[in-house]
Amino acid sequence: MIVSKKLALSTRGNSDTVNITPAVERAIVEADLASGVVTLFVVGSTAALTTIEYEDGAVSDLGRVLEKIVPRQAEYEHHLRWGDDNGHSHVRAALLGPSLSVPFVGGRLTLGTWQQIILIDFDTRPRQREVVAQIIGE
């Protein structure tokens, strides 16, 4: 059985990192399935999904490492071609990836105690984001 949900999120951009675990848990409860997989997919090419221990320190550390390896202030071809300022956003999003698949068993996500699902919005301005939660289960 397949249940489609859309999670709507407001972000502030600039690596704003949102804990979407409660929204995903709610989607699983509403789908009323015992066991399966939720495939999460963020629509757009300047945001990404992963998991982390959602506390300010670890979130800040991840942001700092990404700033080091893909700095915001650098030359990007994407800027030269399109007059944009978010070349780093595209590269960071492609590195982390837009999709995440999380099993659920007994109606609960199989996350660790200190493991949360996050959306990072790398764009340079606030955005309305959509995360598709496609739930396949029984």
Place this chain on the structure above:
Amino acid sequence: MIVSKKLALSTRGNSDTVNITPAVERAIVEADLASGVVTLFVVGSTAALTTIEYEDGAVSDLGRVLEKIVPRQAEYEHHLRWGDDNGHSHVRAALLGPSLSVPFVGGRLTLGTWQQIILIDFDTRPRQREVVAQIIGE
């Protein structure tokens, strides 16, 4: 219901980046399913899948960042052991990952307008690549 497709692709290697979105869309149309998830998986350990805005600038920016963090010209243990020249290809492929799961709803992939599915072939020579598209839907 499960439908298996194989996408065959010729690449030029050396971070050749191919937009496989049209091939994936065709697979979804042929499967004739309304809603579900397509799991894409590239066979082999020197290529990867992700999404990006598929335009020359952003593609080039991603390649340049990967060259900076995983340079082609460097010492790799893989070379010393096997006489290969593609140590960087293995590392880049492992970092980005071989699989991507994309929901479809109403027979259409839930991609953003400027978001395309790409295969990057990090190997140092042209290759024939196979991407498995496993479609689970109803």
Place this chain on the structure above:
Amino acid sequence: MIVSKKLALSTRGNSDTVNITPAVERAIVEADLASGVVTLFVVGSTAALTTIEYEDGAVSDLGRVLEKIVPRQAEYEHHLRWGDDNGHSHVRAALLGPSLSVPFVGGRLTLGTWQQIILIDFDTRPRQREVVAQIIGE
């Protein structure tokens, strides 16, 4: 049809890299399904899953690159807040990601000949790890 398996693994931590392909293959055989997808998910926020050619050289190269871009000896906010020593572990795990989806066809994973599924434990001590293998197939 959905079959849930749990793979229990002992790791030594410190980027210990375990080839879990045999365990995943065994789970597929036990599930006795012909075609589908196995979604693998590592429970916890300091380990990750990907694929690589599992030989000492390539594994060592990946570890060295991760040490370069996310060094163990550096300042992490996570340390300051929690007195931990594994800030790098959290960042590396978030970069690589906790989930991997691998199709199987004819009862076999669609891996390349030189492509293995690995668990990397980035934590700074030995751990008992659990990887959930959620098998959806027919």
